[in-house]
Amino acid sequence: xxxxxxxxxxxxxxxxxxxxxxxxxxxxxxxxxxxxxxxxxxxxxxxxxxxxxxxxxxxxxxxxxxxxxxxxxxxxxxxxxxxxxxxxxxxxxxxxxxxxxxxxxxxxxxxxxxxxxxxxxxxxxxxxxxxxxxxxxxxxxxxxxxxxxxxxxxxxxxxxxxxxxxxxxxxxxxxxxxxxxxxxxxxxxxxxxxxxxxxxxxxxxxxxxxxxxxxxxxxxxxxxxxxxxxxxxxxxxxxxxxxxxxxxxxxxxxxxxxxxxxxxxxxxxxxxxxxxxxxxxxxxxxxxxxxxxxxxxxxxxxxxxxxxxxxxxxxxxxxxxxxxxxxxxxxxxxxxxxxxxxxxxxxxxxxxxxxxxxxxxx
Numbered sequence: 001x002x003x004x005x006x007x008x009x010x011x012x013x014x015x016x017x018x019x020x021x022x023x024x025x026x027x028x029x030x031x032x033x034x035x036x037x038x039x040x041x042x043x044x045x046x047x048x049x050x051x052x053x054x055x056x057x058x059x060x061x062x063x064x065x066x067x068x069x070x071x072x073x074x075x076x077x078x079x080x081x082x083x084x085x086x087x088x089x090x091x092x093x094x095x096x097x098x099x100x101x102x103x104x105x106x107x108x109x110x111x112x113x114x115x116x117x118x119x120x121x122x123x124x125x126x127x128x129x130x131x132x133x134x135x136x137x138x139x140x141x142x143x144x145x146x147x148x149x150x151x152x153x154x155x156x157x158x159x160x161x162x163x164x165x166x167x168x169x170x171x172x173x174x175x176x177x178x179x180x181x182x183x184x185x186x187x188x189x190x191x192x193x194x195x196x197x198x199x200x201x202x203x204x205x206x207x208x209x210x211x212x213x214x215x216x217x218x219x220x221x222x223x224x225x226x227x228x229x230x231x232x233x234x235x236x237x238x239x240x241x242x243x244x245x246x247x248x249x250x251x252x253x254x255x256x257x258x259x260x261x262x263x264x265x266x267x268x269x270x271x272x273x274x275x276x277x278x279x280x281x282x283x284x285x286x287x288x289x290x291x292x293x294x295x296x297x298x299x300x301x302x303x304x305x306x307x308x309x310x311x312x313x314x315x316x317x318x319x320x321x322x323x324x325x326x327x328x329x330x331x332x333x334x335x336x337x338x339x340x341x342x343x344x345x346x347x348x349x350x351x352x353x354x355x356x357x358x359x360x361x362x
Contacts, residue, residue: 059346060248082204084109099215107154117200146235173240181235186214250349252279257355266330276319296338
């Protein structure tokens with residue numbers, strides 16, 4: 001195998017092995033040591049074929065092009081009116097010189113309603129003077145992860161806001177509430193008193209207590225640069241407690257190895273790899289993923305495409321066993337070793353399995 005390919009394959013496998021140890025915690029299942037049952041005698045083993053690696057790596061699904069509300073809005077639900085809502089500042093968040101001052105909105109009425117779109121804003125000081133404003137299509141979107149425009153179901157009965165909130169970033173809002181990212185910069189850093197929100201769909205004006213100072217922008221320290229004063233941007237009213245983009249959903253596919261305890265160097269190791277679908281959806285082998293295999297002592301490295309032709313998909317609860325063959329070089333180091341097999345499929349939470357292996361001289 002060329003040195004460049006061998007190094008690249010090894011790098012991939014080291015990443016995969018690290019993932020196996022650390023686990024993938026986004027929305028995938030928790031990792032655990034494999035103890036897969038042996039394949040059923042009635043289930044034939046898929047024979048090994050020396051298929052050249054296709055380098056078609058299946059990846060986790062991307063967010064939908066047309067996002068849908070994470071909490072569906074029942075037909076006939078009315079648009080929210082300001083009189084049935086309550087708003088509060090949710091503290092401040094910081095990232096690479098950017099400041100987020102999110103606003104959270106709850107339904108204090110007795111019936112559900114929905115919000116959808118952008119609110120027009122005006123930030124006032126204690127004397128009622130406008131410090132910053134954003135209206136219409138201007139100043140939409142922030143540096144932070146704004147949701148696309150979706151309908152937000154405002155459930156009645158969500159927890160009320162504390163009468164005397166503590167300074168700093170507060171606890172995340174609850175499902176059934178709405179949150180709006182907002183950034184307000186002013187080099188003079190005036191203190192605000194009230195935020196006025198003109199709701200979409202002619203929902204009226206919501207008055208929100210807002211006792212924060214305008215954020216100091218890095219541009220304030222640049223000689224000759226325009227000094228931000230009264231500049232505000234905002235995201236749409238979004239479903240609280242649901243991140244955007246949504247975290248990937250990994251497939252719960254168990255990977256296990258059944259291999260001889262010992263192999264001679266210079267021979268071919270014949271072993272089996274079993275893939276078990278522990279999830280609740282079909283595992284489609286389309287495109288058919290590649291796999292890498294190597295020894296813990298970093299040689300030999302091999303990369304092939306899985307022989308998926310006899311297997312279109314693995315149904316929930318089913319498992320399929322694949323025959324594997326690996327040429328052990330005559331120069332391999334003898335003694336205790338470990339066989340590592342990794343599936344190059346980004347949809348799978350833990351695509352790596354290992355087995356102990358002794359390499360003996362002839």
